[in-house]
Amino acid sequence: MQYPFAEKYDASDYIILNSNINPFGTSPLALKAISENLSKINMYPSREEHEKVKNQIVTKMKREYINVNEKQIVLGNGSDEVIEFFIKFGIRKFKRPKVIVGDKTFAFYEYCARSYGLDVIKVPLKNFGYDTEKIIETAKKNSPCLIMICNPINPTGKIIPKKELEDFINEIPQDSFLLSDEAYFEFAFYLNCKDWRGDDYRSALQLNIKRPVFISRTFSKAYGLAGLRLGYLICDFSDxxxxxxxxxxxxxxLAIKAGEKAILDIDFLQKTVENNYNGLRILESIEGAIxxxxxxxxxxxxxxxxxNELKNNRILVRNMEQYGFEGFIRVSVGKIEEIEIFQKIFRKILNQ
Incomplete structure (x- = not known):
């Protein structure tokens, strides 16, 4: 399969709402760290520098009411690479060729699994969310080595509610590994704290789980480091x-140095998630929004x-036909003024 890349434009007069990137760019603390360390890029990053980032991740997760230790963390070249680590680890352990993913979810799961010769079983979504009962049924029937989900779900934005997620994870066959991709955790965590739709979202790490679970996270979204590629995997098999x-x-x-400082920039993160909360309120007022x-x-x-009409008006969104959602677009939350411009032009086009 060909990976469905987002359309790229360098023109500064475009409003970019197609890649789920941070609309405020990158943390000032991270930019300062990059500037201060440019003269050292002839150096390999040391193990000690890796450990500093891991320690910062542990501290950050304590603020999210999650207890992990640095020995459970594996750093990667973006969350894509740690997802690949998960796939390679599952192949080593189980040597079975089947993988289960949700149909029309994050394309990299299928893309990467097929690159290792695995058979990918896609379970259809139900009302834009996971059909967890069907996944369990499919897993018991097919004995996959791996199951991969994202929570929140890319590209629908839905979640698996906390009780359903806990039951789902505990009912999956013990001879399959599960990855819960939490690339958008910071946004969902903040929305949950704001009582967005009730107290319904949890990381898999916050639940009463009776089996090993793998969690992937990224610095690309909330921390604005998509171009440097930094992600991490949390599991009991990190060593x-x-x-x-x-x-x-x-x-x-530079990713190591920027990540260490970005995670300390609580003000930047707060600005990002607050903007996202307010932007979602505008976007969800549009007819047809999920x-x-x-x-x-x-x-x-x-x-x-x-x-194409939005593109002609210098606004880029994601055409979701390539994901199998015919008649849908996906709109990233930009700055509030960008979202307001999008809303105005979107409604103008519809009324023509």
Missing amino acids: EIERHISPPFNVNY PSWANFVLIKVKKKDIY
């Missing part, structure tokens, strides 16, 4: 993954060519 799967210098020096817990909204549109 084995680091010794046998992860390359020794997989994360670049309620979201992430930093984007999936919208069913009545006008077939609205993607």
